[in-house]
Amino acid sequence: MTASIALPRILRVGAGASAELAGVLDSLKLSRPLLVSDPFVVERPFFQALLADLKEAGLSPGVFAETVPDPTSTVVEEGVRALREGGFDSVVGVGGGSPIDTAKAVALLSTHGGRMRDYRTPVVTDALALPVVAVPTTAGSGSECTRYSVITDAETGERMLCAGLAMLPRAALVDFELTLDVPxxxxxxxxxxxxxxxxxxxxxxxxxxxxxxxxxxxxxxxxxxxxxxxxxxxxxxxxxxxxxxxxxxxxxxxxxxxxxxxxxxxxxxxxxxxxxxxxxxxxxxxxxxxxxxxxxxxxxxxxxxxxxxxxxxxxxxxxxxxxxxxxxxxxxxxxxxxxxxxxxxxxxxxxxxxxxxxxxxxxxxxxxxxxxxxxxxxxxxxxxxx
CATH class of the missing domain: 1.20.1090.10 (Dehydroquinate synthase-like - alpha domain)
Known part of the structure; x- marks a missing residue:
């Protein structure tokens, strides 16, 4: 049986990799990224430095910081609204698996429409969605390199596994220095x-x-x-x-x-x-x-x-x-x-x-x-x- 292998197009690994975000976005011809994260991460100095670097490079970033642990379909829909209202051309997930999964889901729904439950397995969505760049701050889920996103249906409480190339980030910046203060x-x-x-x-x-x-x-x-x-x-x-x-x-x-x-x-x-x-x-x-x-x-x-x-x-x-x-x-x-x-x-x-x-x-x-x-x-x- 043939194995189907899919990896991020760009993978940067090592100390300081996250600082290359502006250059990676530029190489992908993207200029208006929506940074998807959580209230804790956006207050950290490295996040503010990322934001400043993007602006200094001439990009026009926005921030959606309403993600929650075990992301819900409601939060994803709020993220989609923020993306559309701001006219953003890409999504950057910054944080642990939950913000990155949220970023993937926002990119999916903003491109293909519908509701998250429409994409739960056994549905597989390989049609490309809005570009996602992942910047993980924990060493765990590996969501920055997967074609999966797990979203909780806000109405039923079901944790839905959503799969396909639409969920695979175009780029991942794996910077271990972002994990040095993880408890x-x-x-x-x-x-x-x-x-x-x-x-x-x-x-x-x-x-x-x-x-x-x-x-x-x-x-x-x-x-x-x-x-x-x-x-x-x-x-x-x-x-x-x-x-x-x-x-x-x-x-x-x-x-x-x-x-x-x-x-x-x-x-x-x-x-x-x-x-x-x-x-x-x-x-x-x-x-x-x-x-x-x-x-x-x-x-x-x-x-x-x-x-x-x-x-x-x-x-x-x-x-x-x-x-x-x-x-x-x-x-x-x-x-x-x-x-x-x-x-x-x-x-x-x-x-x-x-x-x-x-x-x-x-x-x-x-x-x-x-x-x-x-x-x-x-x-x-x-x-x-x-």
């Missing part, structure tokens, strides 16, 4: 999000030689450096490695797919408001252990890529080490269980059957090596609860 909790959650994406890209039914190479390197890099960045936020080598690893994981995920962790994670966010990276982290060890029997060779290679097993280890030894180390990593990074996060047992157990049905209806779960029954998915949610 430990966010560092852990976004880093574990990147690790989950890399592992699931590797075991996905749509994995291919290109995504495999990116996923292996992302796993190695993120696992090696995540504890250091968590313990010492100013550790520049660790921060740089995490930023590159997250981008690689995003590229792997975008060109391969996800699996059961992502499928079962989204309903947790929908019903309990748990951030996506954290819900992935809560589920990763238990769901990996469940899935291993259906793809022991692939999971064993994950362990070897992460340095958890030697090249001559058996698959059983390697997968055992993988599950053990994922649990230990969650412990070291103080990842709470749903119970520890403050979710009541009554609500969790009451919603588990519905979450199981929603998870198994997702395209992501279908791409994984092992598809549970609804009853098994409910049992997995119970096991994860803590």
């Amino acid at each position: 430990p909790r966010l560092t852990a959650d976004t880093g574990l999000d990147a690790l989950t994406r890399a592992i699931e890209a590797y075991v996905s039914a749509r994995a291919n030689p290109v995504s495999d190479g990116l996923a292996r390197e992302a796993m190695r890099t993120v696992f090696t450096h995540l504890r250091a960045a968590y313990a010492e936020p100013g550790d520049r080598p660790a921060r740089e490695a995490l930023m590159v690893g997250a981008a690689q994981a995003g590229m792997a995920f975008s060109n391969s797919g996800a699996a059961l962790v992502h499928g079962m994670s989204r309903p947790v966010g929908t019903h309990f408001g748990v951030a996506h990276g954290l819900s992935n982290a809560m589920l990763l060890p238990t769901l990996t252990e469940f899935s291993v029997p259906s793809a022991p060779d692939r999971y064993a290679e994950c362990a070897r890529a992460m340095g958890l097993a030697g090249p001559n280890s058996t698959d059983g030894e390697a997968t055992g080490a993988l599950v053990w180390e994922l649990r230990l990593l969650n412990q070291d990074l103080e990842v709470p269980t749903p119970r520890g996060h403050g979710i009541s047992a009554e609500r969790w157990w009451g919603l588990a059957p519905l979450m199981a049905e929603q998870a198994l209806a997702s395209e992501e779960a279908a791409d994984g090596p092992r598809m549970p029954t609804v009853e098994e998915a409910v049992e997995l949610y119970h096991a994860v609860y803590g």
Whole structure:
């Protein structure tokens, strides 16, 4: 089967890459960018410097700073109105995965019209939308390199996965210096999000030689450096490695797919408001252990890529080490269980059957090596609860 590979046209990686925004926009013949971000990011000195650089270069930028965690269709529609009223010719997403996903969705709707629910999977929108440039400030989702955007339907509460080349940024400026003041909790959650994406890209039914190479390197890099960045936020080598690893994981995920962790994670966010990276982290060890029997060779290679097993280890030894180390990593990074996060047992157990049905209806779960029954998915949610 032919693999379809898509990457940003322009990818700048390294310290100071974000300062090249004006030149990148100019190279794309764009002069009126709408910067999409959140209230916290727009107050940071680097954002104000970006804005000043754009104006000094003769561009006419605008700012939409109303994005929220787990972006909603309402916020996207507000962004579209701001874009149209200002006559902007491009969108620049600055921030974590939520502002970048919002920027992609604004570009999509402003070009193709309709409502966000019209574009939820299994719909795939490959017709190009307004150009997007992504400037990530966290090392996690890799949204700057993916053809996906996740938007919550404001009316139903559903977290909708929207896919296609319309969501792929034309350019990504991956600057690890923007992450040096990210606090430990966010560092852990976004880093574990990147690790989950890399592992699931590797075991996905749509994995291919290109995504495999990116996923292996992302796993190695993120696992090696995540504890250091968590313990010492100013550790520049660790921060740089995490930023590159997250981008690689995003590229792997975008060109391969996800699996059961992502499928079962989204309903947790929908019903309990748990951030996506954290819900992935809560589920990763238990769901990996469940899935291993259906793809022991692939999971064993994950362990070897992460340095958890030697090249001559058996698959059983390697997968055992993988599950053990994922649990230990969650412990070291103080990842709470749903119970520890403050979710009541009554609500969790009451919603588990519905979450199981929603998870198994997702395209992501279908791409994984092992598809549970609804009853098994409910049992997995119970096991994860803590």
